[in-house]
Every structure is written in C-alpha cells, then in structure tokens.
Amino acid sequence: MSYQGTYIEINLKNLKSNIDFLKKHLNPNTKIMCVVKAFAYGADPITISNFFQKSNIDYLAVAYTSEGVELRSSGIELPILVLHPQFDDFDLIDKYNLEPNIYSFRILKNFLSKSYKVPFHLKFNTGLNRLGFKINDVEKLYQFLGENSNIKYLFSHLGASDDLNEKSHTIDQIELFELISKKMNTMFSKVFKKHLLNTSGILNYSDYQYDMVRTGIGVYGYGNDSVYKEKFKPVLSLKSVISQIHEVKKGDSVGYNRGFIAEKKHKIAIIPIGHADGISRNLGQGKISFYINNQKAKTVGNICMDMLMLDVSGIKCEEGDLVIIMDEYNQTAEDIGDVAGTISYEILTALSSRIKRIIIDA
Numbered sequence: 130m131s132y133q134g135t136y137i138e139i140n141l142k143n144l145k146s147n148i149d150f151l152k153k154h155l156n157p158n159t160k161i162m163c164v165v166k167a168f169a170y171g172a173d174p175i176t177i178s179n180f181f182q183k184s185n186i187d188y189l190a191v192a193y194t195s196e197g198v199e200l201r202s203s204g205i206e207l208p209i210l211v212l213h214p215q216f217d218d219f220d221l222i223d224k225y226n227l228e229p230n231i232y233s234f235r236i237l238k239n240f241l242s243k244s245y246k247v248p249f250h251l252k253f254n255t256g257l258n259r260l261g262f263k264i265n266d267v268e269k270l271y272q273f274l275g276e277n278s279n280i281k282y283l284f285s286h287l288g289a290s291d292d293l294n295e296k297s298h299t300i301d302q303i304e305l306f307e308l309i310s311k312k313m314n315t316m317f318s319k320v321f322k323k324h325l326l327n328t329s330g331i332l333n334y335s336d337y338q339y340d341m342v343r344t345g346i347g348v349y350g351y352g353n354d355s356v357y358k359e360k361f362k363p364v365l366s367l368k369s370v371i372s373q374i375h376e377v378k379k380g381d382s383v384g385y386n387r388g389f390i391a392e393k394k395h396k397i398a399i400i401p402i403g404h405a406d407g408i409s410r411n412l413g414q415g416k417i418s419f420y421i422n423n424q425k426a427k428t429v430g431n432i433c434m435d436m437l438m439l440d441v442s443g444i445k446c447e448e449g450d451l452v453i454i455m456d457e458y459n460q461t462a463e464d465i466g467d468v469a470g471t472i473s474y475e476i477l478t479a480l481s482s483r484i485k486r487i488i489i490d491a
C-alpha cells in the first residue's frame with residue numbers, strides 16, 4: 130500500500146474508553162464537561178464534540194468565543210462554557226447561546242450593561258493566580274448582581290492537581306473554594322452549583338467533584354502520570370509517508386544550513402511534515418526517531434517548515450512506506466514531550482489544522 134501524505138487518526142473507541150475510565154472516579158450524577166479548546170487538543174473539535182453529544186456528555190468548554198461560535202455553526206447543541214471571553218464578546222455569546230466565564234469586574238460590568246440573558250459561570254481565583262474574583266469580592270459581586278442573577282455555576286481551577294508533592298497547596302485551594310462557596314451562598318441566600326476538578330483533579334481529588342468536573346487531557350488519553358499509562362488510550366495518532374529516498378555520500382550535506390554533513394554514505398528519507406505542522410525544530414539533529422516498518426529512523430539535519438529528513442541507512446523501506454510519528458504503541462505525545470522538553474498538551478495542540486484528520490470508529 131502506498132500512503133498519501135501526513136494524516137492524523139482520531140480513534141473514537143479510545144475516546145469512549147477514556148470517558149469510561151474517568152467515569153469510574155465519578156458518582157453517577159456528577160456532570161461531565163469535556164474541554165474542546167485548542168482544536169480539541171489537536172483532535173478536531175467538530176468530530177469530537179459531535180461524539181460527546183452522542184455519548185451523553187453534559188457540557189463542552191472552549192477557551193475563546195470564536196471556538197464556541199464554530200461549534201454552534203456546526204450544529205452542536207450542548208451547553209458551551211467559554212473559559213476566557215474578551216470584553217467585547219457578549220453580542221456573539223448571546224447570539225450563539227454560549228455561557229461565559231465571568232472573571233473580573235471589568236468583564237462583569239460590560240456583560241451587565243446590555244442585560245444579556247445567558248447564564249454564566251462565576252470564576253474565583255483560589256491560588257493559581259490566573260483569572261478569577263477573590264473571596265473579598267463577594268460583597269461587591271452581590272451589589273452588582275443581586276439575588277436574581279443568572280449565575281449557573283461557581284468554579285475555580287487547580288494549579289497543581291497532577292503533582293502530589295504539592296498536595297498541601299491543592300488542599301489550600303480546595304478549602305478556599307469551599308469558603309468562597311459558603312460565603313456566596315450566604316450572601317445570595319441560595320445554594321450555588323459548582324465545578325473545580327480538571328483531569329488530574331478527577332484522578333487525585335475525586336472527593337471534590339461537586340456538581341460537575343471539567344476534563345480535557347484525560348479524554349484524549351493522557352493522565353499526567355505514568356500510573357495511568359495503562360488506563361488511558363491516546364486518541365490521536367500521527368502518521369506520514371516517505372515521499373522520496375536518496376543516497377548521500379561522504380561530504381554531502383542535508384537540509385538548510387547544511388545541518389547534517391555526511392561522513393559516510395547515508396540513505397535519507399524525506400517526510401512531508403515540518404515545524405509548521407507542529408514538529409518542533411528542536412527535534413531535528415537526531416534528537417528523535419520515528420517508526421518505519423517497525424524500525425526506528427532518526428531525524429537528520431534541521432527540520433524544515435513543511436518536511437523533515439530521516440536517516441534510513443540500514444532500514445528496509447521504500448518510497449510510499451508508512452512513517453509512524455506517534456501512536457499508542459510506539460511513542461506517545463508524552464514520550465515526544467519528554468524528548469522536546471515539554472508536555473503532552475503542547476505536542477498535541479501544536480499539531481496544525483492543515484493536517485488531514487481521519488476518523489477511526491471501530
């Protein structure tokens with residue numbers, strides 16, 4: 130078989146299996162919000178969101194309003210939380226029936242000035258020091274909102290739920306969130322629903338699942354901890370093809386800036402994927418290998434924008450052969466992240482939307 134270009138396989142069976150694994154940590158009535166920001170962690174937001182909608186997932190979350198608009202325009206009907214709306218987004222949020230995160234008085238004032246009716250989620254900063262109100266803002270929030278506001282959930286975000294050496298910091302965050310919730314309930318004379326846990330929060334602090342959890346990386350098959358390597362199944366595989374093979378002799382160079390100079394004869398394979406597709410230029414110069422016919426071939430020279438070169442000296446292969454860059458069997462996004470000095474999240478979300486996505490549904 131001759132393969133056509135670079136492609137990403139999205140394995141829906143693995144997606145389902147990851148949801149089922151996460152559910153083992155949850156009470157049957159805890160709602161699940163799946164995070165589909167950043168092109169669904171590289172996987173393709175429309176396909177993935179449609180799948181979640183069919184799989185009885187309760188909620189979706191995106192980072193930016195434009196991501197939510199795209200989902201609505203593709204017919205997604207689940208409630209969608211916009212985690213990081215900008216000051217002027219509320220006309221779109223209202224029009225597309227999205228639910229904003231309200232995280233500052235600047236945003237709140239603009240939201241209230243036009244009397245939008247959409248429900249919203251109120252975010253509190255409990256120690257991550259990114260977005261959110263502080264506990265001391267509760268009185269002022271009451272002055273702005275009064276008892277009849279459309280607050281649907283209170284929420285916060287943990288900064289180190291994946292790091293058990295930072296357990297006391299996480300417990301501090303949880304305790305502060307509980308305190309804030311109590312203060313909000315007293316101030317507004319009602320019991321607000323709330324959500325706090327991300328994937329590692331679900332795995333390590335499931336007692337605090339409250340009414341809903343927010344999972345991203347877990348559903349895509351990564352658990353931030355080797356303990357979970359067996360349990361989660363990477364959803365996304367990245368594969369390519371050998372476009373051309375040629376031989377270089379001693380003294381010849383390969384690629385830009387003569388990044389590799391041969392000291393003997395080498396067989397070089399050209400692969401149609403580059404740093405514009407999400408393969409960091411730092412992975413050139415032999416730092417990583419990809420898999421061809423179950424053999425490992427190292428990068429050669431500098432990775433270009435749209436292609437890279439592999440040393441296939443001594444490797445049985447021909448033009449048109451499959452190249453496996455990442456999958457659940459050979460090397461995962463986490464493995465590549467280890468080599469690149471980053472995390473699975475960055476490897477996945479760096480994958481360009483120009484790469485063709487293929488759905489595997491069996």
Ligand SMILES: *Cc1c(COP(=O)(O)O)cnc(C)c1O
Binds near residue numbers: 286
């Ligand atoms: C991205 C994000 C998540 C998802 O985190 P994972 O570690 O991928 O599960 C949850 N909550 C917020 C606020 C986020 O920004």
